[in-house]
Amino acid sequence: MLSFNGLVAVCILYVICLFGVAFLAEKRAAEGKARWLNSPITYTLSLSIYTTAWTFYGAVGSAARTGLEFLTIYLGPTLVFLGWFWVLRKMVRIGRAQRITSIADMISSRYGKSGGLAALVTVLAVLGTTPYIALQLQSVTLSFSVFASPAPFGFSDTDITAVWVAGGLALFTIVFGTRSLDLNERHPGLVSAIAVEAIVKLFAILAVGVFVVWGVANGPSDMLDRIQASPVSQVEWNGARWLGLTALAAAAILCLPRMFQVLVVENADESHLATAGWAFPLYLLLISLFVVPIAVIGLELPSAGDNPDLFVLTVPLSLGQDGLALLVFLGGFSAATSMVIVAALALSTMLSNHIIMPLWLRATRLDDPMSGDMRRVALTARRLSIAGILFLGLAYYRLSGGADALAEIGLIAFLGVAQVLPALVGGILWRGATRTGAALGIGAGFAIWAWLLLLPNVAETGGLIFGMIENGPFGIRWLSPATPLGLQATDPLLTAMILSLGVNTLLFILGSLVTFPSPLERLQGAQFVNVYEHSRPLYGWQAAAGTADDLLIMAQRIMGTNRAGRLFQSAAVRQGRAGDMPEPTPDFLERLERELAGSVGAATAHAMVTQITGGATVSVRELLAVADETAQIMEYSSQLEAKSTELAQTAARLREANAKLTELSVQKDAFLSQISHELRTPMTSIRSFSEILMQADPVDDAARTRFSRIIHDESLRLTRLLDDLLDLSVLENGKVTLHEDAVDLGEVIDRAVYAAGAQEEGGRLRIVRDREAEDVALWTDADRLAQVFINLISNAQKYCDATRPELTITVHTLPGRVEVEFADNGTGIPPRQQALIFEKFARADTAKGAPGAGLGLAISREIMARLGGGLVFLPAATGTRFRVRLPAGALRAA
Amino acid sequence: MAKRLFLERRTYRRNRLQDAARLLPVLGIVLIFAPIFIRDSDAVTGGGPATGLSQWLVYYFVIWIGLIGITALVSRALVRSSPDAGATTPEDPPAGKGAR
Numbered sequence: 001m002l003s004f005n006g007l008v009a010v011c012i013l014y015v016i017c018l019f020g021v022a023f024l025a026e027k028r029a030a031e032g033k034a035r036w037l038n039s040p041i042t043y044t045l046s047l048s049i050y051t052t053a054w055t056f057y058g059a060v061g062s063a064a065r066t067g068l069e070f071l072t073i074y075l076g077p078t079l080v081f082l083g084w085f086w087v088l089r090k091m092v093r094i095g096r097a098q099r100i101t102s103i104a105d106m107i108s109s110r111y112g113k114s115g116g117l118a119a120l121v122t123v124l125a126v127l128g129t130t131p132y133i134a135l136q137l138q139s140v141t142l143s144f145s146v147f148a149s150p151a152p153f154g155f156s157d158t159d160i161t162a163v164w165v166a167g168g169l170a171l172f173t174i175v176f177g178t179r180s181l182d183l184n185e186r187h188p189g190l191v192s193a194i195a196v197e198a199i200v201k202l203f204a205i206l207a208v209g210v211f212v213v214w215g216v217a218n219g220p221s222d223m224l225d226r227i228q229a230s231p232v233s234q235v236e237w238n239g240a241r242w243l244g245l246t247a248l249a250a251a252a253i254l255c256l257p258r259m260f261q262v263l264v265v266e267n268a269d270e271s272h273l274a275t276a277g278w279a280f281p282l283y284l285l286l287i288s289l290f291v292v293p294i295a296v297i298g299l300e301l302p303s304a305g306d307n308p309d310l311f312v313l314t315v316p317l318s319l320g321q322d323g324l325a326l327l328v329f330l331g332g333f334s335a336a337t338s339m340v341i342v343a344a345l346a347l348s349t350m351l352s353n354h355i356i357m358p359l360w361l362r363a364t365r366l367d368d369p370m371s372g373d374m375r376r377v378a379l380t381a382r383r384l385s386i387a388g389i390l391f392l393g394l395a396y397y398r399l400s401g402g403a404d405a406l407a408e409i410g411l412i413a414f415l416g417v418a419q420v421l422p423a424l425v426g427g428i429l430w431r432g433a434t435r436t437g438a439a440l441g442i443g444a445g446f447a448i449w450a451w452l453l454l455l456p457n458v459a460e461t462g463g464l465i466f467g468m469i470e471n472g473p474f475g476i477r478w479l480s481p482a483t484p485l486g487l488q489a490t491d492p493l494l495t496a497m498i499l500s501l502g503v504n505t506l507l508f509i510l511g512s513l514v515t516f517p518s519p520l521e522r523l524q525g526a527q528f529v530n531v532y533e534h535s536r537p538l539y540g541w542q543a544a545a546g547t548a549d550d551l552l553i554m555a556q557r558i559m560g561t562n563r564a565g566r567l568f569q570s571a572a573v574r575q576g577r578a579g580d581m582p583e584p585t586p587d588f589l590e591r592l593e594r595e596l597a598g599s600v601g602a603a604t605a606h607a608m609v610t611q612i613t614g615g616a617t618v619s620v621r622e623l624l625a626v627a628d629e630t631a632q633i634m635e636y637s638s639q640l641e642a643k644s645t646e647l648a649q650t651a652a653r654l655r656e657a658n659a660k661l662t663e664l665s666v667q668k669d670a671f672l673s674q675i676s677h678e679l680r681t682p683m684t685s686i687r688s689f690s691e692i693l694m695q696a697d698p699v700d701d702a703a704r705t706r707f708s709r710i711i712h713d714e715s716l717r718l719t720r721l722l723d724d725l726l727d728l729s730v731l732e733n734g735k736v737t738l739h740e741d742a743v744d745l746g747e748v749i750d751r752a753v754y755a756a757g758a759q760e761e762g763g764r765l766r767i768v769r770d771r772e773a774e775d776v777a778l779w780t781d782a783d784r785l786a787q788v789f790i791n792l793i794s795n796a797q798k799y800c801d802a803t804r805p806e807l808t809i810t811v812h813t814l815p816g817r818v819e820v821e822f823a824d825n826g827t828g829i830p831p832r833q834q835a836l837i838f839e840k841f842a843r844a845d846t847a848k849g850a851p852g853a854g855l856g857l858a859i860s861r862e863i864m865a866r867l868g869g870g871l872v873f874l875p876a877a878t879g880t881r882f883r884v885r886l887p888a889g890a891l892r893a894a
Numbered sequence: 895m896a897k898r899l900f901l902e903r904r905t906y907r908r909n910r911l912q913d914a915a916r917l918l919p920v921l922g923i924v925l926i927f928a929p930i931f932i933r934d935s936d937a938v939t940g941g942g943p944a945t946g947l948s949q950w951l952v953y954y955f956v957i958w959i960g961l962i963g964i965t966a967l968v969s970r971a972l973v974r975s976s977p978d979a980g981a982t983t984p985e986d987p988p989a990g991k992g993a994r
Contacts, residue, residue: 225948
């Protein structure tokens with residue numbers, strides 16, 4: 001018999017091997033070379049965590065006690081897998097399309113991302129799994145104690161074994177389960193280790209079976225005779241239990257968090273289900289093939305002990321097959337550890353995603369769950385959860401003290417997690433299922449289950465008997481778990497199953513029928529129920545080569561051919577595949593996503609990449625994020641557009657202004673030379689004539705008078721020029737005083753014509769007027785108005801270059817205003833200069849020879865502005881045309 | 895015209911295969927639960943030679959392996975008959991595609 005220390009050494013060696021397998025698998029997967037990891041066989045083997053230590057050891061015990069009943073635990077899942085095309089395929093597809101991370105996530109996603117529902121399912125899963133983990137720890141320590149009866153240490157070896165096992169499992173799960181928050185939450189290292197363990201446990205139990213049938217008995221027919229003769233045959237067959245347990249096991253394989261993890265979350269390829277559909281039932285068949293023979297032989301052998309739960313171990317041990325026993329021990333160890341690892345992983349994902357992270361987010365008020373910081377927090381939360389879950393299991397085990405009641409917990413846990421079934425199956429098959437219905441059903445089923453089964457079991461396990469359980473709360477007997485509804489049930493499990501699942505389903509359906517789902521819920525419902533219309537299957541590695549091409553095409557469209565090409569080349573070189581397409585490893589995808597995010601936004605990039613690599617549909621939340629991003633980009637670009645239009649307008653205005661300034665500058669130079677000429681001509685004559693007058697020999701009187709007149713005239717000319725300049729300055733500064741009075745327009749024009757001297761003898765200009773139209777009464781400053789008219793008439797006199805110059809003055813009386821038009825028949829003003837005529841000192845090219853300082857029109861316009869009217873130049877085909885507009889007020893006041 | 899007929903036939907076969915895949919669990923349920931009723935009636939007659947546990951054990955393993963075998967055949971046929979990855983899903987009825 002092996003020593004305790006030897007056994008520990010074998011265990012440690014085995015665990016090191018598992019670490020090695022997991023590490024190697026992670027490495028190969030990261031390099032994209034682990035094809036075997038993505039084979040349907042690995043997938044099927046990973047499903048074998050369904051057969052835990054409880055079934056590995058306990059099935060034989062169950063067979064010894066209840067005959068064929070142990071088969072139900074395997075036949076239920078077999079039925080589910082035979083119908084993989086119906087429910088499992090849909091679950092896997094939904095899990096892929098919606099990127100589901102756990103059973104709680106599945107339920108919450110279906111019912112409109114309900115956080116409360118997810119938390120409820122999480123709590124249910126933790127409550128249902130913790131005792132189960134305790135059960136695994138118990139089976140490992142029990143098998144240890146079979147080998148090493150004398151404890152090597154002073155204190156109880158079972159305790160320390162459980163602590164070591166729990167610690168080791170926590171470490172393994174943390175190392176390989178929470179390396180990173182993967183794109184798709186898959187863990188190749190973990191899955192491969194589990195696959196190895198699946199082979200070990202299958203091999204172990206088959207070896208014992210073969211030994212028993214051909215080593216102890218004489219072949220199959222002798223074995224069948226012995227079975228017929230053994231007490232196992234005498235067991236009463238309970239039909240109701242057969243039916244109930246099969247249904248329960250079928251429900252459990254869909255709802256157990258750890259099964260969901262390997263079945264849906266770790267699934268790499270939908271077509272693997274087609275293989276698992278028959279291969280997993282085959283695995284179950286092989287596992288259970290020799291259960292009855294081992295039980296029968298165990299019962300025959302007095303040396304095998306009185307605990308049928310350990311027959312698998314004690315039968316070879318009592319027959320001196322130490323090597324075989326060691327193999328069995330490792331098989332049991334494998335069964336226990338693989339279950340605990342996956343269960344802890346699945347629960348930690350749920351705990352961290354649905355309980356810890358929401359609380360953390362609420363506490364810290366962060367709203368960006370994708371930031372790097374949050375990823376670290378999530379990882380820490382998961383690691384702590386794993387440690388916490390294993391600690392809970394250990395605590396439960398220590399509390400129970402390895403009581404026999406633990407054995408019952410397996411089926412109780414099944415029923416606990418099966419409460420999710422109506423909401424799960426209803427959710428993927430029935431669009432009418434609502435969140436309220438799901439919450440009511442799960443809540444009620446959970447409460448009934450906890451009250452009728454969990455509480456009494458915990459109380460019994462802890463050695464506590466509450467009077468409440470015996471007599472019901474407050475002495476109400478029909479509420480007592482022992483006699484629910486006053487029923488004297490023979491089988492508490494089946495009673496609780498019918499009650500809890502019945503009420504659960506009823507409330508789920510009724511709640512769904514009478515409530516109205518939210519829009520998001522309805523949308524998710526449609527996405528789940530009609531998942532085949534919204535997604536396409538993913539065919540694992542066959543698709544990988546195509547994926548890189550697709551990614552390249554997409555990247556080229558967004559980043560441009562050169563940049564995308566460089567990115568892909570460098571990624572390929574980094575993967576050691578220079579000159580080839582890079583494998584879509586998580587690293588590469590993350591980098592690509594980051595690069596794309598720079599162009600199209602993070603949410604859009606993520607949606608695009610996963611659409612290609614994961615076969616996932618875009619979820620509503622992502623769609624909203626994408627819409628947000630697009631809206632932002634659109635707003636930004638419209639802002640840019642508005643700004644650029646504004647800039648273009650400003651630039652045009654500036655160019656215009658610049659052209660005007662240049663023209664003005666030219667005009668100013670011309671004016672300066674003109675004005676200096678204008679000023680110098682009179683000044684020169686004044687100076688020369690005054691010099692003559694100052695000479696000693698005086699000129700005659702007639703000459704003096706002539707000279708003085710010249711000096712006087714020239715001075716007047718200078719004064720007029722300066723007056724004009726002053727007048728303009730006064731007008732521009734708004735300091736002018738108007739003397740308004742009632743006047744007649746015709747009279748004002750008469751005055752102006754007269755003052756301009758246009759009607760004098762020898763006047764060239766002919767003036768055409770319409771006296772009747774001019775008979776308009778006005779309220780205005782007659783002198784100033786006359787000044788404007790004089791200016792316009794004298795302009796025509798000076799500049800009209802027609803052979804028979806003619807000025808037409810027309811008056812239009814319009815509602816609210818009077819317009820007076822002055823039109824001559826000259827060549828007009830060139831278009832280039834039309835914009836400048838009202839500027840000070842501006843003089844048209846045609847006016848070069850004529851006298852004047854170029855202030856007349858500027859002054860006129862200022863006057864008209866003061867009078868509340870306006871003076872505009874009218875572009876016309878021939879001649880120069882000005883319009884004087886007199887305001888409504890001037891007319892009304894008259 | 896002949897080609898079209900050929901395609902139709904393939905789709906038809908595929909749909910029947912899917913029917914078979916869906917009906918497999920029903921066959922399983924019947925085979926697994928039938929003995930409950932038969933055995934009970936055995937107990938009623940009492941006197942006759944009751945079918946022993948070993949026979950039922952053999953019965954269960956035989957139907958089990960039989961179901962596994964049929965499922966393997968149907969699944970393989972399903973995978974082989976399903977159009978290439980991504981084109982259409984086996985679930986899509988040909989008429990329903992235009993509706994979306």
